[in-house]
Amino acid sequence: MSPNGTPPPPDLGALIADLRTSLGWSQSRLASELGQTAGHDTVTREQVSRWEHGRRTPAAFWLRHLATVLQVPIELLEKARVDRRSFLTTAAGTAIAPMVASDLIERGFAEALRGRAPSVEDWEQAVETYGRDYMTQGAAEIQKRLSADLVVLQQQLDAPCMWATAARLATLYAKTFPGSDGAKAVTWYRHAAAFADRSGDEPVRVWVRGRAAIALGYEGAALGVADTLAEQAIAMDDRPSLGRVNAVMGKAHVAAQRGDHDGARTLVEEGRRVFDVAGSDDAESDYAVPWWRFNVFASLLAARMGDERLAEEVQAEAAANLPASLPRFKTHLEMHRGLMLTRVGDRAGGAAHARAALEELPPEKHSLTLRMLMEEIDAA
Template identity: 45%
Template sequence: MDDLSAQLRQARTEAGVTLASIAARTCYSASHLSNVEAGRRTATPDIVLAYARALGDPDVRRRHLLQAATIGPIAANELIRSGFTAALAGRRDSEDRWRDRVDQYGRDYMEIGADSLQTRLAGDLVVLQQQLDSPTMWATAARALTTYGKTTKDPTEAIGWYDTARIAADRSDDLAVRVWVRGRAAIALAYEGAALPVAKRYADEAIALSDRPSLGRLQALMARAHVAAGRSDIAGAVAADEDARRVFDQTASPDGEISDAAVPAWRMATFRSMLYARLGMIGPGEHAQTDADRLRPPALTRFATHIELHRALMMAKSGDRSGGLAYARRAWATLPADRRSQTLGLVLQEVERAARKPA
């Protein structure tokens, strides 16, 4: 049994709460939670947050459980130091300051390496989770957790953070945030071709929550298109893309906006470039690639590499397997290592699979 599993069991028994009671408030069975407490299953962040909510006592129990969940993937000593430094200094920023800080993380995500961003963001999450005392702070935390998931190295780990972000968003009662978190998580996974059933579930949840045009709904519809493409459903992919384009026409972000929370024209073109490369449809794929290169801010070199990998995938899908693979590897090698991301790595792997596929 690991320390976190033991903490969950101790907190539950001290509060006099049964496993059945916690199971009734979550999507997990009592037997699964029992295995978590025994250390036979992983105590994922969403399970930790479910315990924290079920056990109450937000000033003590929730704080310690969430801190345990947050610091796990990163060097604990550094994060504990930052959290205690903030506490000893009496640091408690306003809701506006926290919102601005998370907005900045959204901008930084587009321009800097994931490793650097992850360490800084994790440090702020340690502090932020001690201040979840209003719906606005839960909304801010949900957005931060979604960005944090994007900095992780593995889709399975990312899903744990996206699930936690969904729970935090629901706690905020902010419909726009609830839709955005699910839509962003859906397109993140679907674009990568990872965990398509989970991506579809997130997308379906976002779309069911509200039919109002929004960036969250737009990303959920684009995720549906990529899920369909991953299942070789060309008609479904094209139909979902058309739905997404109609929403984009009503919700597009300004062209100069650089943020993970924004979808300006160049980013929409990037989503569509990958979609049509995946489908092997050269005409719309090349059109989207041209738009992405023409409209994308020059500083976003990582996203230029996305388009180069899409071109490589298109080559491999259209029959030039060796040429596509060589093109992809050159694009990957040209991008400095500290600018690479999990997403780019997964796109490269998709090119490699397409290049190995028998004619």
């Protein structure tokens, strides 16, 4: 705990513990799994405990095997060592070319020297604008704009409300990287959770974790991290909220992809009960969960489980309420139908249906999630 009472950012030990817990393993079980994976080498429960508590750092050999048994890219474990003081400063450089990053950093300092720093109200407006734009624009454009704004915002993190703004923007920034990349997306989701914790804003703490959980669960990426973040959100506050809706539905996708279809259906019903109290209006924003979007979440879940009855029900609800201004989500639904066809045996027909839907959408409106979904259908 830092002097001002806020938790430190996640480090390598905390990440190992989170991933181990998400798999339901004890420290002894993780030690055993590592021993089996490494062959003749063994590791003890005490060693795992020392890693998790930061008393020792795993050597490169064990880092590779930890990535294997915990089912994450090794880059994610390596990035967990990032120092709190450097992660925002290096934001632009991790996403874009060094020359562009230099221009963005220069812009940030120039704004500070002129005394033209955006106000709290300006940042609130920026959050709303990004939420709307994400629904219609490509990830590359959003990423470039957000990189610039994060460089400016890092100079204004002097109040809890600014940390809350950083948390919401960092969550959206994470979504501009494919979850299958593992390292960048998950690292930024974890940063967003740390920002939210620093803000002390309970609804934001829950929302950030829930949004990350449904994003990763929907993409079928980093399931252990998705499950951990969902569990954290659910445990933080039992009151109905959009964060809890996202967390429960993210956890449902994790369960479905791990083969626990009964658990997934139970979670969908729980998600519906929470949504009935906390669901959004029809706001076209990534920060909202209107009825049509809840059913888009459920549609992919049903397709993954091969549940034709549920798929027919939720896809009809989603299609009936989906705004005409958001054609990308119509493509999501058509691709879900393609995945369903593969689940019931028509692999060629399902892949062709999904690809035709994707090709009908203008390329500039494609998202990373849609491309990942196409890869999932081709591999089904």
